[in-house]
Amino acid sequence: MTTPAMIIDFEATDVSKEAEATQLGWRNVSFDDQGDLVAEVVYYRDDNQQSNVRFCKPDRAISYGAMAVSHIMPSDVEHALSHKLVVPQYLPVGEAYIIGHNIDYDIQVAANASVDVSQYKRICTQALARRLLPELDSHSLGALTYAINPDLARQYCRNAHNAGWDVTFTLWLLEHLCELGDITSMEQLYLASEEARIPKIMPIGNDHRGKLIADMAKDPKDRGFLQWVVKTIKDKPYLVEACRQALITSINPNVSGMERQS
Structure with missing residues (x-):
């Protein structure tokens, strides 16, 4: 059907x-x-x-x-x-x-x-x-x-x-x-x-809004904010997924977030 x-x-x-x-x-x-x-x-x-x-x-x-x-x-x-x-x-x-x-x-x-x-x-x-x-x-x-x-x-x-x-x-x-x-x-x-629906640009944070999420994962000063989003934000699942994927890719550039999750 x-x-x-x-x-x-x-x-x-x-x-x-x-x-x-x-x-x-x-x-x-x-x-x-x-x-x-x-x-x-x-x-x-x-x-x-x-x-x-x-x-x-x-x-x-x-x-x-x-x-x-x-x-x-x-x-x-x-x-x-x-x-x-x-x-x-x-x-x-x-x-x-x-x-x-x-x-x-x-x-x-x-x-x-x-x-x-x-x-x-x-x-x-x-x-x-x-x-x-x-x-x-x-x-x-x-x-x-x-x-x-x-x-x-x-x-x-x-x-x-x-x-x-x-x-x-x-x-x-x-x-x-x-x-x-x-x-x-x-x-x-x-x-x-x-x-x-998975954003590429950070939509929140006074010091982070407007930055490319992929670039943030490569910067030690910004990576902590991505980790905070993943652990803390509960009502923005697509933003959390974007941050999670970026963090994973920054560790292993050859593996995408979606591949790592599966």
């Missing part, structure tokens, strides 16, 4: 770890026998470019900051079903590839709606874009849409921050990234995302 794959996007009450959905967008995707990405057709939309979308009612208040982004107000969701009913209804049960731009946020919103996300294999288009398109000045979804297809962006990006449209923009980006990376299967896409 083929593992399901779905692009998702949420509009939500706020940007905290407790954020709850006000709108869910989704679209099923797969790779065909020729290795091309295929998306389900959404027939019932007036403009079939837009992906599936549903409003839902959160238990938390919608922040003014969220209203300014999504333009979803309490009156828009007053008569909608609870997010704990809507979100589990449409997201897969069990193992699935879940794709999104900054996917960890969307997965957290799904978990806050009582979805069991433990078997989801997360694929982050933002991480992939940063790795495959490093020359761009911004890796926001809107900026990337303009970069890869300015004509479509000019026509449709005014709809940004509607969850259904953001899923469509993510689909267009994903198609481009798969072409750039010569990606022809969902598992290959997942592994590419996992690799891309």
Whole structure:
């Protein structure tokens, strides 16, 4: 049985770890026998470019900051079903590839709606874009849409921050990234995302932020900070893995971190 794959996007009450959905967008995707990405057709939309979308009612208040982004107000969701009913209804049960731009946020919103996300294999288009398109000045979804297809962006990006449209923009980006990376299967896409999520530049520390992690492992003054990250940081697994790999490679340059781990 083929593992399901779905692009998702949420509009939500706020940007905290407790954020709850006000709108869910989704679209099923797969790779065909020729290795091309295929998306389900959404027939019932007036403009079939837009992906599936549903409003839902959160238990938390919608922040003014969220209203300014999504333009979803309490009156828009007053008569909608609870997010704990809507979100589990449409997201897969069990193992699935879940794709999104900054996917960890969307997965957290799904978990806050009582979805069991433990078997989801997360694929982050933002991480992939940063790795495959490093020359761009911004890796926001809107900026990337303009970069890869300015004509479509000019026509449709005014709809940004509607969850259904953001899923469509993510689909267009994903198609481009798969072409750039010569990606022809969902598992290959997942592994590419996992690799891309491991940072090359240190994102924390007043004296270390902005440094190449590989170079830090070679400097006795910086190596201790990498060791501290590995031992201490609990909520940034990809940063910890980057530091661990760099430390291993600095000891034996002929063995990569992933090879040493296995």
